[in-house]
Amino acid sequence: MVDVAVMERNLAAMARLAASAGVRLRPHAKTHKTPLVARRQLEHGAAGLTVATLREAEVLAESGIDDLLLAHPPAGRAKLDRLARLGESVRRLAVSLDSLELAGTVPESVEILWEVDTGLRRIGTPPGEATVEAVLRLVEGIGPARFRGLITHAGHAYAAARPEDREAVAAQEAVGLIETGAMLRARGIPVLELSVGSTPTAPYAARFDGITEMRPGTYVFGDANQVTLGSQTLEDCALAVVGSVVSTPARDRAVMDAGSKALSADLRVPGLDSFGIVLGREDLTVDRLHEEHAVIGGAGAGGLRIGDRLVIVPAHACTTVNLHPALLYVTDREATWHPVEARGWR
Numbered sequence: 001m002v003d004v005a006v007m008e009r010n011l012a013a014m015a016r017l018a019a020s021a022g023v024r025l026r027p028h029a030k031t032h033k034t035p036l037v038a039r040r041q042l043e044h045g046a047a048g049l050t051v052a053t054l055r056e057a058e059v060l061a062e063s064g065i066d067d068l069l070l071a072h073p074p075a076g077r078a079k080l081d082r083l084a085r086l087g088e089s090v091r092r093l094a095v096s097l098d099s100l101e102l103a104g105t106v107p108e109s110v111e112i113l114w115e116v117d118t119g120l121r122r123i124g125t126p127p128g129e130a131t132v133e134a135v136l137r138l139v140e141g142i143g144p145a146r147f148r149g150l151i152t153h154a155g156h157a158y159a160a161a162r163p164e165d166r167e168a169v170a171a172q173e174a175v176g177l178i179e180t181g182a183m184l185r186a187r188g189i190p191v192l193e194l195s196v197g198s199t200p201t202a203p204y205a206a207r208f209d210g211i212t213e214m215r216p217g218t219y220v221f222g223d224a225n226q227v228t229l230g231s232q233t234l235e236d237c238a239l240a241v242v243g244s245v246v247s248t249p250a251r252d253r254a255v256m257d258a259g260s261k262a263l264s265a266d267l268r269v270p271g272l273d274s275f276g277i278v279l280g281r282e283d284l285t286v287d288r289l290h291e292e293h294a295v296i297g298g299a300g301a302g303g304l305r306i307g308d309r310l311v312i313v314p315a316h317a318c319t320t321v322n323l324h325p326a327l328l329y330v331t332d333r334e335a336t337w338h339p340v341e342a343r344g345w346r
């Protein structure tokens with residue numbers, strides 16, 4: 001379920017942060033995967049949306065959203081065909097990638113951002129000369145008009161246990177792009193966009209002079225990872241999974257019916273030992289996930305009774321949402337189910 005008032009507060013806060021830093025906000029839709037929330041992000045002033053899958057792009061495009069960035073390399077004929085079709089219907093479409101070979105296959109209606117690896121060690125070329133060389137060749141191939149700029153994602157901020165470490169990662173993220181952008185401009189290449197993005201680095205990275213765009217995703221719902229990192233508070237968490245106790249087999253253990261098919265077993269940051277935060281119950285932890293069973297421990301486990309409801313803020317919001325066909329959006333007046341339209345990995 002989603003607490004709409006909390007979500008709205010998060011949307012407004014990030015919009016304010018982007019505006020005060022003077023950067024465009026292009027939130028990542030992989031967290032909510034639904035046009036309903038994407039539209040609210042636009043109404044809060046976002047310039048467009050970021051997506052990770054073509055399905056997300058197609059679903060948002062069908063709902064009328066016309067400025068999209070696919071922040072994932074569109075490799076393979078099937079994806080390129082879908083990208084070409086999208087290029088015909090979306091006013092402004094871009095992809096990010098780190099391969100000249102792949103860039104050569106991207107449809108002409110689509111702009112390209114080059115991915116820089118500022119420390120995550122996922123995809124991208126290192127900042128500096130390696131990126132400059134690659135982009136010079138890219139522009140030779142596709143022409144300057146289709147090259148939009150540089151992009152990076154500081155996902156390694158999720159391994160930064162202290163706030164000062166997060167700030168250092170954000171500096172790495174921003175400075176890597178700014179310096180490389182300056183080198184490219186010195187070689188005569190127009191660089192329109194320097195795009196950074198992650199929820200943990202958002203308050204810091206966008207404030208560096210020269211950054212033009214930020215793409216936080218998780219901020220909309222918050223999760224136990226963000227709370228553990230200190231990048232959001234428990235009061236900022238809008239998303240929870242509601243489960244029921246189905247067994248109390250031992251004094252130190254109860255079992256709930258929301259296992260790994262309801263609560264994501266994905267990434268947990270250093271210091272988070274539970275698969276979620278049990279709301280209002282600091283004496284409970286989610287120790288183990290089986291498919292349909294969650295093993296609840298902690299000092300309060302012995303006091304649980306069959307049928308007790310537990311409300312869990314998941315460790316990772318994005319992968320939890322993707323497990324559910326629909327979310328219950330709750331206001332103080334009504335509760336409404338909305339499908340997670342772009343659910344899945346395609």
Ligand SMILES: Cc1ncc(COP(=O)(O)O)c(C=O)c1O
Binds near residue numbers: 028071199200216217
């Ligand atoms: C390319 C890219 N941009 C932005 C984001 C948003 O990051 P976060 O969920 O930390 O806000 C992600 C997250 O995976 C990403 O992969």
